[in-house]
Amino acid sequence: MDASTTADMARAADTGDERPVKPALWRGWRRRCPQCGTGPLMESYLKVRDHCPVCNEELHHQRADDGPAYLTILVVGHLMVPFFHFGFTIFRPDPMVLFSVLSIIAVAIGLYLLPRFKGLLVGVQWAKRMHGFAPPEQRQEQV
Template sequence: MFEQPIKRGLKQRCARCGQGSLFRSYLKFRDECPSCGQDFSVADTADGPAFFVGFLVMILFAPFYFILPMVSAPLVLKIVLWIILLSTMFGLALLLLPLFKAVLFNLQIRNRAEEAKWESTGSHGKPPRGWNQ
């Protein structure tokens, strides 16, 4: 069920047809699919992709941030290692962000996810009708 939108998302293709590209630029979605006409305004990934990418990248790189200060090396070497580590981390995040955004977008379209619509606030804290203490 989820295999198709995930594969199409990793290829940055439309969830419906798998042919049209999702993005018109780095992280900007097209208005619609150039192949099948799927409206891309029906879904919004918001901050989800950035959260997941940031979380994954920090899990991968956190050990280095604890180990590197304990390494006994000249200051110049440590500075070079920090620069390499930071640039690799940012590069990986920038590489993964469009992929995660495309996958989450395709999953939203496939599952017809939409913003919650509250029809009533419910009756939390109130006893049911006819209930006697």
């Protein structure tokens, strides 16, 4: 990302103009600050920082709640069904072997996707100015 795009995003953040959604989604997926793209979004595995240490954007407004868990279950479930079907019909393993292998794969995919989906949802909220990410003058109008 070049400096002009970062400057445009900072200007949009200050003036209340529309923020670009795609860069915010990508930055959230990478677990980076949706405004600057360089600061870490997460303080720990799933805890979002109160503010970005690089650009000082306030992030405590986010309300991801159960959305990341729902999306993770949805994606992992849809990925595991074909594995289960083809694994059972082609290889015919012992049911406990199939269950053990697919459980480990499902947990690994779920642990990989969960923080990324949380970052993605924080990026959407930031880009759409949801849940307190709007400038202070717009926040008072929304109440």
